[in-house]
Amino acid sequence: MIDIVILGSTGSIGTQALDVARQQGNFNVRGLSAGGGNLALLAQQAAEFNVPVVGIADPSKADELAQALKSAGSEAEIMTGENASEQIGALVPSGTVLNGITGSIGLKPTLAALRAGSTLALANKESMVAGGTLVKEAMTRPGQIVPVDSEHSAIAQALLGGRHEKGLTSPVVTGKSEVKKLVLTASGGPFRGKKRDELTGVTAEQALKHPTWAMGPVVTINSSSLMNKGLELIEASLLFDIDPDDIVPVVHPQSVIHSMVEFIDGSTLAQASPPDMKLPIALGLTWPERMEGIATPCSWDSPVQWTFEPVDHETFPALSLAKQALKAGPLHPAVLNAANEEAVDAFLRGRLGYLEMASLVEQVLGEFDSPSVITLDEVAAAEDWARARAREIAA
């Protein structure tokens, strides 16, 4: 049995992780956490998996959670408040913590899990974007982070096929790196092929219709603007220690090739599977072992086409903005992400236009005056400043 903790258990990643646990039966779920938006589901999960500790960020819902747990038949201990996920993230030092929280609020739980010595199955890409240096410093051993984001899982899998001494997730730690480039695939989102003037009046409903993945609202909006690919470029550069200029984003509308690694001899290794997050989630829980029958494999019975096209940077400036932020300084990615989280929130509430999301992020980044060292307090201060400035601009 493997001890696991699921942070963000009521979300898209969290519920699919529990699907894997339900299907495989070889996991001991030691803790769950969520924001507090769906107490009935959290309580039902706690009861089904006989979880000893559950936490929610919203302290005002403690009594309601106690009632929901009682009704569901769970006797779990309750933790509440902004530190609940951090505490629960430190519960399984010799197990695995899956961080499926949305947003840079997931950074502290990421640090807590790493410091405790747990393996960290990382879906919360914002941890890496907001606090990459701190995340690396918090690691207690190489290979402690297993990426769950589909592209980074694909890259980690492809890296097993070649030598790469630098990447955190590579099991090969000796020898010269043979990696030349990472090829980061993007679906292109619901507005692929459109030009800027066609995106002016885009609604949240339209932007939430992802062509290939069913995900939470924030990552779905980010996919539509290609900010998701920008965050993923930063995540890949930091996770695998690759220069941002050696990461090539490419649009692949079918979302079957989840990313690729190009090696120095001209060989490229790709990881392919129909879009299903259960596969990288399951690998995150048991890396480098694979479990049987997690997802449906590619089918070769009927004709199939995999296509690739360049990114339209003029229509989708967010990806270039993210790359600029990564090159600009250690805190710029945190500012980019915090401003973007505010922009997405304002867009979803109908307070900001679709194209204004990227311009707002660009403006906030442009105004940011960065200190050169990075501490958790400085990340928090930079984020607070970026969020406040983003709210002012959105208003």
Ligand SMILES: NC(=O)C1=CN([C@@H]2O[C@H](COP(=O)(O)OP(=O)(O)OC[C@H]3O[C@@H](n4cnc5c(N)ncnc54)[C@H](OP(=O)(O)O)[C@@H]3O)[C@@H](O)[C@H]2O)C=CC1
């Ligand atoms: N969904 C996907 O397929 C993929 C997601 N990712 C990444 O994984 C992460 C999660 O995405 P996704 O599952 O789609 O998002 P969802 O919006 O579906 O779920 C987010 C989860 O985080 C919880 N949460 C929110 N705030 C807090 C908090 N302060 N403390 C603890 N938990 C909190 C939510 O709880 P509540 O329900 O109570 O609000 C919910 O359980 C994101 O970083 C995303 O970019 C990466 C690749 C694919």
Ligand SMILES: CC(=O)[C@@H](O)[C@H](O)COP(=O)(O)O
């Ligand atoms: C499934 C996953 O990993 C998402 O982050 C995905 O990448 C979103 O699709 P896009 O390629 O459209 O951003």
Ligand SMILES: [Mn+2]
């Ligand atoms: Mn992804």
